[in-house]
């Protein structure tokens with residue numbers, strides 16, 4: 001079970017590889033996740049936004065969690081499972097399933113599409129927390145359509161079993177205030193602001209970009225934690241152009257393209273309504289890849 005003290009460093013939200021026919025490609029998943037966990041990451045996140053959670057069925061989730069648990073068995077890396085949907089009942093059901101399958105924590109997003117009130121958001125998290133599995137609350141207003149106010153975030157973080165927050169609010173305000181109030185730990189989910197958010201009090205990041213150059217993202221965190229700000233900045237700048245390309249079109253399409261290009265997964269297939277990247281972005285990524293040392297993969 002994930003504790004607050006384990007929320008720091010770099011958590012990697014992995015993709016869900018699909019075959020060209022659109023089925024979960026477990027061979028690719030196992031091969032690629034094995035490479036990711038060969039790095040000393042602080043957490044593995046299955047079925048997050050990057051894992052295309054809105055299109056993953058309950059049966060598929062069960063499969064992915066079972067395989068991931070197996071892949072992590074000889075490590076101490078915590079397994080976090082995305083269980084949040086825009087329906088409280090299905091979120092509770094998925095969180096119970098994750099708990100029964102041995103997940104260490106659930107990642108629960110602010111319900112999207114329905115645009116609930118702050119009261120509704122709080123009630124949603126209360127129900128999810130009642131399952132008893134540690135919960136990382138996930139604020140991403142750009143995707144959910146609504147976000148948490150500071151008061152809401154504080155109320156949710158005070159709940160028993162809620163162990164931390166993933167902040168994709170696009171602003172340093174929440175993390176700065178929560179750090180000042182010595183609230184529970186916050187992971188930055190906004191890759192291009194990772195270093196800035198660490199400076200504002202984030203304990204680490206949950207970063208889709210860390211699917212590639214995992215070791216370099218870990219290095220940035222370690223430099224920062226050791227007070228080596230200049231080295232952290234230099235290392236971060238090295239990754240800026242890659243991160244910019246990875247978020248030029250909807251995550252996880254560019255990351256899937258790159259993982260496929262590097263032979264980590266067999267296909268960059270996404271489930272509709274997501275589609276593969278445009279040929280213009282593919283060209284830009286190709287140019288990027290041609291630079292010496294452009295993309296080192298997972299280790």
Ligand SMILES: O=C(O)C1=N[C@H](C(=O)O)C[C@H](O)C1
Pocket residue numbers: 013045048049050051140143168189190191206207208209251252
């Ligand atoms: O899957 C995730 O977790 C992440 N999702 C964010 C998004 O897609 O908007 C980005 C972040 O890097 C991690």
